[in-house]
Amino acid sequence: MRYLVTGGAGFIGSNLCRRLLDDGHKVFCLDDLSTGNYSNVENLCTNPNFEFLKHDLTKPFFPDKIDGIFNLACPASPVHYQYNQIRTLKMGTLAMYNVLGIASRLKIPILQASTSEIYGDPEVHPQPESYWGNVNPIGPRACYDEGKRVAESLCIAYKASHGISIRIARIFNTYGPFMDPKDGRVVSNFIVQALRGEELTIYGNGKQTRSFCFIDDLVDGLISLLNSNYESPVNLGNPNECTMLQLAEEVGKSTSKQISIVNKELPIDDPKRRCPDITLAQEKLNWSPQIKLDEGLKKTVNWFTKLL
DSSP states (O other): OEEEEETTTSHHHHHHHHHHHHTTOEEEEEEOOSSSOGGGTGGGGGSTTEEEEEOOTTSOOOOOSOOEEEEOOSOOSHHHHTTTHHHHHHHHTHHHHHHHHHHHHHTOOEEEEEEGGGGBSOSSSSBOTTOOOBOOTTSTTHHHHHHHHHHHHHHHHHHHHHOOOEEEEEEOOEEOTTOOTTSOOHHHHHHHHHHTTOOEEEETTSOOEEEOEEHHHHHHHHHHHHTSOOOSEEEESOOOEEEHHHHHHHHHHHHTOOOOEEEEOOOTTOOSOOOBOOHHHHHHHOOOOOSOHHHHHHHHHHHHHHHO
16 A cells, blocks of 8 residues: 655654554655654655655645545644644645545545644543534634644535545644654653753643653554544544643653753643543544553653654
């Protein structure tokens, strides 16, 4: 099989490209490198089954001989998606039209990388796929949240109007090797600060929660979802919830560093709790995360240690 991976030079995309190649597939990796990093896939370019193209998906693109699409092309961290809010919205609209157009023309399945952010600051906990969310449409996070919600709507509309085979993965917090050390996400922030002997920055009182899924588990879920016949949204994430204070403690153990904490004001619309209900993923994909937080953090710390 030959897969198109858009956003393939990013954190999740580059790990997905590696897995697909290891599984014997051909990979056409496309990225505009606005937030992705060519160094993430540079060593793959010697593989005859791998092809890289720098391209901005807000402009049309017409590939041939593709058997399936993993669409991961969108800034995903607050630092990146708030830097140019209009462009972030274009990735959920213009770019989405173009990628769905490829799937329609070639009559191939497409997996849209959606996000837990479509639930906003949830009032239902844990969050099932049936929950419509609590999103501020004009807040500082809206460009990403609403862009992803529109992208899901476009997938459903193209399925209804053009018969496209769609998959929608609502991805919860993910971490692991090839994260950008400057992306502003809490795991990369904590690890980099700990390794440099700096105070760990916690926004708010540290009691807000997230659920962290190691990248290998997520990639398993993405591949399983594309290979399934399920065409409604599916949560992919780790249901084991922890506070930011607990995460800081685990990072201290993984880095063997004595940590100290500095508290800063909680950003506007930052969710207080987030945890996926993965019942659907377990039933439809026979998928659930296997890698525990301490194990995943050790692998991530080893990668950041070499990087830094």
